[in-house]
Amino acid sequence: MGYLDALTADAYPRDSLGRRIFEPYGRRGKAYILPDERAAQIARGTRRFFPSCFVALLVAAFVWGPRGIVTVFLLGVAAIVVGTSYATRGLKLSSERPTLSLAERRKIGLAAMGLPTMYTICLVGAAMAIAGASLLIKGERNFAAWFFTFYGALMCVLYGRRLRSASRDTAGKPT
Numbered sequence: 001m002g003y004l005d006a007l008t009a010d011a012y013p014r015d016s017l018g019r020r021i022f023e024p025y026g027r028r029g030k031a032y033i034l035p036d037e038r039a040a041q042i043a044r045g046t047r048r049f050f051p052s053c054f055v056a057l058l059v060a061a062f063v064w065g066p067r068g069i070v071t072v073f074l075l076g077v078a079a080i081v082v083g084t085s086y087a088t089r090g091l092k093l094s095s096e097r098p099t100l101s102l103a104e105r106r107k108i109g110l111a112a113m114g115l116p117t118m119y120t121i122c123l124v125g126a127a128m129a130i131a132g133a134s135l136l137i138k139g140e141r142n143f144a145a146w147f148f149t150f151y152g153a154l155m156c157v158l159y160g161r162r163l164r165s166a167s168r169d170t171a172g173k174p175t
Contacts, residue, residue, distance in 0.1 A: 013098040024084045032091035122159040128152025
């Protein structure tokens with residue numbers, strides 16, 4: 001299990017008839033009834049899209065610099081909008097709008113991601129924060145140093161909180 005598994009986990013709420021409800025634009029947008037085959041198609045597309053975006057951002061950063069990053073980012077946003085409209089084409093609208101609680105969504109994400117991946121992300125965040133802070137201490141006052149420091153610390157704190165809540169959840173369960 002890994003990070004992409006958590007992104008593509010079946011986290012769709014179910015209506016009273018047990019059908020998946022897909023709300024691509026959140027509570028304010030339309031809700032669609034999502035058949036199993038279309039859910040699998042969305043999961044496959046997501047698993048292909050995010051790694052390719054990551055590679056494209058790295059290549060753009062090295063080849064074209066900041067302008068390349070902005071261009072690839074904007075193209076990625078456009079691809080998400082187009083992909084969402086493609087994924088919802090032909091789906092029936094749902095009159096029911098069930099929701100998953102935050103605790104339910106976290107539980108699904110944690111189960112899909114797995115503890116080893118979460119620990120790895122937390123440790124990578126801590127290493128990034130330490131590397132960025134050491135650059136700042138040495139006098140390097142550039143964007144990369146600040147980014148590494150704050151983004152690494154943010155990753156470490158957010159995933160650390162998730163790990164702490166996961167350990168609290170498992171500690172309360174009888175074995």
